[in-house]
Amino acid sequence: MSIFKLPTSLCKLVEQEISGFWWKTDPNKVGVHWKKWDLLKTDKDGGGLGFRDLMAFNKAMLGKQAWRLIHQPGSLWGQVFKGLYFHSVNFQKIARGTRPLWGWQSLLLGREAILPHINWSVGDGMHIRIREDKWLPIGTIGGPVTREEPERVANLIDPLTQTWNLPLIQQLFNTPRIDVWITERATNQRLIxxxxxxxxxxxxxxxxxxxxxxxxxxxxxxxxxxxxxxxxxxxxxxxxxxxxxxxxxxxxxxxDTVHLWKPPERDFLKCNIDGSYYPSSQEGMMACFSRNHQGILTDVYTKWFLAASAFQLEVQALTFTLHHLRNQGIYMGKIVIESDSQILVDIVHGKKKSPWEERSLFNEIAALLPGYPSVRQRLHCGEANGAADWAAKAHGRLDLAHNWNIFTPYILQDLVAADAIASGCTLTNA
Incomplete structure (x- = not known):
């Protein structure tokens, strides 16, 4: 049992014979099994009789052999197995391989039985890898390795004082704990x-x-x-x-009615624009919702842009909206364009100078605005533009169908209707 893994059928057959002998009162008759064998082989503290579980015992004996191989790699049998199966890697990391012998498969079964319970005891730390080995009570650290991060635990120990180098550890693993994160937000009313x-x-x-x-x-x-x-x-x-x-x-x-969407004046068209920016890919999605004074949705569209910043995305959204209104032939009407970017509104109104990165875009806006005699540019809060914000983010996740502006998703219909009802609109063409 300490060399090979016994077949499960053989273990069950032996346990069946033991159970029959235990319940048999007459050698010529079969006894009545009053309790399951699974209960009888449970230890006495757990309510059983402590009969030996042959499969668990077999696995424990094989685990003992695997432990010997880990601690005695220079033994004769250890060198034989190393030359055959894991000559270039560690025994703890070696895979099963192709067409292995039954003895090697049995030894790997013993290894899998003890590996979850093995922890490194830190001495000098020369052989312990920081992220891959199990040397902390919580298990392995895992995760990506940074460029300046050392590989061995020995590099985290001060060689002079033989204590942990706490400044280095805090610099490398300055990740807030989840309980600290929850406590900070639970005690800050603005974050709840x-x-x-x-x-x-x-x-x-x-x-x-x-x-x-x-x-x-x-x-x-x-x-x-x-x-x-x-x-x-x-x-x-x-x-x-x-x-x-x-x-x-x-x-x-x-x-708080300040953050609600407000309808435009009669005969005006209000266009709410918003964007969703993704810094990792330097791209973003904009959305525009056009509604009349009764809160009725007249036009809606989204657009994908390459942008170097979230502000650049807002500027491109305004530029595209002006071009879209001209293409629709409604640029001569009374139009209100609302954005949640204070800097964008101030630059358009001439209160601030445009950054050099977006200067060409603002020059294009300045060339387009004279063709809109009745356009107004206003600032609004982000909470008042939930529909455009949701549409821009949904477009970025590819959640919108190609004809979504014709068959509007239900959640967008609800958002538009809720804005209209909350602002006192009738949602009728009358």
Missing amino acids: PGLATIAQILWQVWCMRNSWIFRHRPPDPHRAVDDALALSSLQSSSVVSNFSTGRSRTGAAIV
């Missing part, structure tokens, strides 16, 4: 989202969990957060609508 937002995020996580289990659709955490924020905005708009119409049951609600 509302209960409605938390509930929507939990609901989206639950929905994505079900989609992964039943539809094998990989979860997207960014989409979960974006949808949760959009639905939370819908709920807030519903509260505002009930409050403004006097249907609220409690008078304790405090409604």
Whole structure:
């Protein structure tokens, strides 16, 4: 049992004979098995009788041989196995290989039995790899290796004092703990989202969990957060609508109407533009929602851009919107363009100078604006543009169909309707 792995059928046959002998009272008769053998072979502290589990015992004996091979690599049998199977790698890392002998497979089974319970005991640390070996109580560190990071644990020890080099360790692994992160946000009121937002995020996580289990659709955490924020905005708009119409049951609600979408004046068209920037790929997506004074959606579109910064994306969004309005033939009408970029609005109004990186874009805007006699550029808060923000992020995740501007997604319809109702619009053509 200490050399080869016994077949499972043989172990069960031996255990069956032991169990029959235990319950048999007459040599000529079969005894009644009053308890399962799985219970009988449980230790006495667990409520069993402590009969030996042959398969577990076989695995423990093989683990003992694997432990000997790890600690005695210079023995004769260790050198034979090393020359045959792992002459260029470590025994702990070697794979099973092709067409291995049964004795080698048995030894690997013993290795897998003891590896989860083996930890390095740090001495000088010369042979312990920082990220790959298991030398901490939490297990291996893992993760990518930085360019300046040492490879061995010995480099984390001060050679003079033989103590840990704490400044170096904090510099290399200055990652905040999750409990510290939660505590910081729990004690800072500005970082705590509302209960409605938390509930929507939990609901989206639950929905994505079900989609992964039943539809094998990989979860997207960014989409979960974006949808949760959009639905939370819908709920807030519903509260505002009930409050403004006097249907609220409690008078304790405090409604911040400053951050609500407001309809334009009569005969005006309001275009809300927003962008979603991805610094890693230096690209972004913009979205524009055009609505009239009754809150009715008249036009919607998204566009992908290469951009060096989020501000450059906002400038390109304004430029594209001006070109789009001209192509639609409505540039002569009364138009309000709203953006959440204060710098962009100030530069267009001449209050600030444009950065040199975006100077050519602003020159193009300056050349286009005289062709719009009644256009106005305003600043609005991000909370008042939830529909465009959701559409830009959804376009970046490739979640929108090619004809989404014709068959608008339900969540966008709800966002537009909620903005209109909360601002007192009728949503009718009358």
